[in-house]
Amino acid sequence: MGFECVSPQEVAHVREILPSIEKERILFTPNFAPRHEYEEGIALGCNLTLDAIFPLRMWPEIFANQKLIIRIDTGKGKGHHKYVVTAGSQSKFGIPPQDLEELCTLVDKHNIHVVGLHAHAGSGIRDAQNWAEKAEYLQSLRVHFPEVEILNLGGGFGVPERPGEDRLKIDEVNVSLQAFRAMVPDVSLWIEPGRYLVAEAGVLVSKVTQLKSKGERVYVGTDVGMNTLIRPALYGAYHHIENLSKWGKKRSIVADVVGPICESGDVLGRGRALPETQNGDLLAVGTAGAYGRSMSSQYNLRAPAQELWFEE
Template sequence: MDLNIKINDKNHLDIGGADACDIAEEFGTPTYVIDENRIRDNYNRFYNAFSKYYPDFRVYYACKANTNLAVMRILESEGCCIDAVSPGEVYTSKKLGFPGERILFTGNNVTTEELKFVAEQGAVLNLDSVSALKRLAEVVDPEGFKISFRVNPMVGAGHHDHCITGGVMSKFGIMDNEAVEVYQFAEDLGFTPVGMHSHIGSGILDPEPFKLAIESTIDIAGKVHTEAGIDFEFVDFGGGVGIPYTPEENIVDIDTFAKENIALFKSKLEEHDLGKPTMYLEPGRYLVGDASVLLTRVNSVKQSYRKFLGVDSGFHTLLRPAMYDSYHHIVLANKMDAPNTQEVDIAGNVCESGDLFARDRPMPDVEEGDLLAILNAGAYGFTMSSNYNSRPKASEVLVKDGECFLTRERETFEDLFNKQIIPDYLQ
């Protein structure tokens, strides 16, 4: 089993050297708990695997996965760069110390004002349409302005249909067969196109689609090089590397993955005489997914037509099970040695019948007051949470070598009033 689970001598879940039960006691529930060392390990394992075979390599953290400020500072301190998808992510990254040159902005359906803002921040713009290109030309001086384009490599993969971003159904990128024309047009406008980007999807454990994407993207880059005379400073293959969520899934052997992909990358570069552009990858889930758990307490055990364990969080806290039917492994954090004795449904506190973390899940005997830990909650967990049902958002705690730091206060009812204005006549 490749799930990241550690147990201490009290038979409690250990997170980064801290006891899950103590954390729940001190900070309450629901709380996301993030293990700093695990993020650092994930980053270094990933970076070292690729840079060993191709030193001109950069990691752009897809910060949409987790924008906790401490998480971003940790990755900044490791020398990581940022894949930003919105002006808000660019703003946050800049404020946290990432220089513009280390931020790649890959927006989709962005306004002209947003393009202008991102350009003013000094981030590198990776454009997704001819419309964006034309509108960027209205708000910056294109002369010598470096840009890149996201292309659709016509390869797609992902753990759910919603997470496949290449192929004919995808809203992302320019078409492979218009690339030459678009790069040429960018040059005609005065821009200096220096990069090409593709991203096929998210949550992929199978190495094959990545290889197909490398082939297809470099074939497109080769055509653009030959026919439009573009020299590439970088090629970016996006993110998407999955992590095991179920006990049956295996962690990606990142060294073999890197070795094979880099070998293919080099041979494709040679085939098209593309020189030695820097290789970028944009992992999100791989860096932060297994570094965090969501602690949630069982507040009711109900035997109805089925047996339900009711907990103090819901899909407003962790959306993935409800949105993608995603499996998250759930453990009884205060009795880690207890054997499974039953199959139960684990339900949240939102007023929707789809608010379930698990159906028919083998679990030990669980009592009200017990503590559950929902594993692999570090990617697309807090960032996709909401205030649905007027539920305040969870707190977040960072653990470093057993020491705990509150990095986000739990919201209060007062926070539900933030930014709302009741017109005078209704006061």
């Protein structure tokens, strides 16, 4: 297992927590970063991913004779919202196919050793064939980069968000990747399961503070908002909400569940069926184990919810 970091601060955080970690277990993947961040990554000796051709054009001397992983834009992204789609012309990530010829020229000119290729389609993907498709695409590019020994297929493994949604058939993912490995045994396959591992391991518990009706619309206000969980406001992510204080009771109202932040977008869930809800009730917001605390803020100078860990 390794750690993908997208900033020097994340790299430093991993090294602080795991001071004896081997540098090869850190994958540094900056995006639109200044020159010094690439220099720091190379000096550290971790695996460095390059996702744009600009640094090779402008600062070739810092990459000369180095080992690199190259992030390729396959041209086709996937995801539950446009802000989580990470491939295609509308996404800022990856080197597009039209730059491939220039990339090869720069790699040869500066004796750069491309040891890995990386592709990532997006987040919340439940198509079990997605990662094998990425493997096949990257494999087709190895003819240009004979030193490649790593294919990083990215992440985006989706988890069910709404009750009754189908789960990603992870066994089918495994079967398709095992079939690829049987045909291409000379590369290591990397994946980035991130949110898939922890999203369902956490819930956000909030307390109802006020209720309001405006015509036929009902608002249930809570003591946490987008400063604690920004995913619904940022890209319309759905998080299931339950009233723990009225567990098992009939769902008799439809309400927007909102927070205390001074923004109209401070909504945890719209049009949610809930039992008759009262001030002081406890609400649980599901699949909050990923991108909660790490994306929280002190917006409006309101502290985000406290993070608690429980071990069985």
